Amino acid sequence: MICVLLLAAGEAWESPALADLEAHPGVVVLKRCVDVDDLLASVTSGQSDVAVVSLDAPGLDPASTAHLRRHAVRPVAVTTSRSDDLDVREHAQRLGITAVVGAGELASLASVVVSVEDAADTHARDGAAVEVLPDVVPAEDGADGGRVVVVWGPGGAPGRTTVATNLAWEVASRRTDVVLADLDPYGGAVAQQLGVLDEVSGLLSASRLAGAGQLDDRFASVCRGIGEHLAVVTGLPRADRWREVRAAQVDQLLERARASAQVVVDTGFCLEEDVGSDFGGRPGRNALTLAALEQADEVVVVGAADPVGLTRLARGLVDLRERAGGIPVRVVVNRMRSSIGWSEKEIAGMVEGFSRVAGLHFLPEDRAAVDKALVSGRPLAEVGDSPLVQGIAALADALFPVSVPSVPAGRRRRGRRPR
Incomplete structure (x- = not known):
């Protein structure tokens, strides 16, 4: 049985x-999908095989x-012109x-x-390569391309952007090419943290x-170069412009970057899907964050080291x-300090009780340095x-082992722009 999605975009050929x-x-x-966004949302169910679409469908x-x-949905286009035109x-x-x-x-x-x-079935049976778009060739993790590390965290400003920005900077300082993408649908802050005054949004x-x-x-x-090895895709200039970016475009951006x-990738805090998308509407605001997570090779979850922050971290x-x-x-x-009264061992026990994690890192509180930066x-x-910079360096070692320098970590020179 072949399951088909139909998007005619109001063309007269839809009924026949x-x-x-x-x-x-x-x-x-x-x-019968009402628009392209409805079509893209429908294919994620995994129940369809072919999409019949109007070649001139808006979007x-x-x-x-x-x-x-x-x-795994094959597109078939219908046009009112001759197909050999x-x-x-x-x-x-x-x-x-x-x-x-x-x-x-x-007919x-x-x-x-x-x-x-x-x-498509013949290709699968014969073990042939699956057809992909010529301009989208995803790389396997650790193969011919880079890794995609998504920095996420629950609400309450636990320090997602600070971690993402300084993590990318640390890897770039090791002469490893890095793309830092700001995909926060609630308004990007990566550009401000790095002093980028570009008026054009790289994401848009x-x-x-x-x-x-x-x-x-x-x-x-679309990238703002900082030194020779760090390229920044700046985020939304205003939070309300999230509607101009589709999740599929985020996929293409990350695949091209890697x-x-x-x-x-710096993301938003919310993982909820917009219920309106289930009724044929445009994918919700958090689709950018969800799309980034789908592309991730590893996710870094940032939580604040205080009772409220740790509770949010556990739920997150x-x-x-x-x-x-x-x-x-x-x-x-993040922001680990002795005044909390909890040891790293006690917090580690709490975290491991909610989820199995690949690693646990503690970044010390250093408000003076963060404010100055x-x-x-x-x-x-x-x-x-x-100690905060050293903690971020240790995080970079774990996430991007390819960037680890051959010289001892203690002999690395810091305070330099990526070259």
Whole structure:
């Protein structure tokens, strides 16, 4: 049985196409999607095999088709023009769609759907390579590309951005290429922490380029270089502009970034899905964070070392376990200080009681250094060496072993910009 999603975007061919598909034995139309966002949300259920879409559907872009293929859904495009028209072929190729049904060919739609699914089954049986978009070639963890480390934490400002920014800086200072992406849908702060005064949002630029199929070629234009080894994709200039970025575009951004560098991602705090997305609406605000977690090779969970922060951390670990599945999770307890009255051993026991973690790190409280770094727009390592900087270096050692220098850690020079 071939399960089909249909997105006609109001085209006149929708009704006859629906009738032909439902009349064909072995084909079932699961849903008529109202727009591209509804289609992208529907494929995540894992129940569909083929998506029949209007080639001119508003919002259909290479990132969307990449999202379909990532969930093993083959796209078939329908156009009101001739399928052999040069403009039509170029448009379909840009979107990464190879199966196109044109004017006068609608009667063959069901047969095309069956042939596309049969071809995919043949590839799977023969062990052939699965077709991917030419501009989206995901790298395996630790293989030809970098790792994607997502920094997440519960609400209450436990220090997600501070950890993400200084972690990326530390790895870059070791002459390892790093992309630091600010994907916080509630308003990015990475640019402010690094003193970047660029008025153009790298995330919004990447979203537009992904929609136009140009992100692969123009990826460097969405990054703000800091030294030779650190590239920053700045976040949303205003929190309300999260609507301009789709989760599929985040997927393409991270895949392109990891193809050439190690990747550190700063995210939002909330893991809830917008209930409106279940009724065909646009994916919710937290889709950016959820998309980043899906791409992660490892998740760093940051919690504050105080009773409220640790309670939120415990609840967050439970919520994350339901979302992250088998992705390794590493916990950072931030702002550790003796005045709390709890030892690291006691806090470790609490954390391990809620979730199995790949590692546990404690970062000491150093408000003076953090304030100085924030006011000057510099990373902590440029302010001066300290136990906090050393703690972040140890975290970098665990997350990015490829960056660990051959010289003893105590002999590393600090306070330098990445070169």
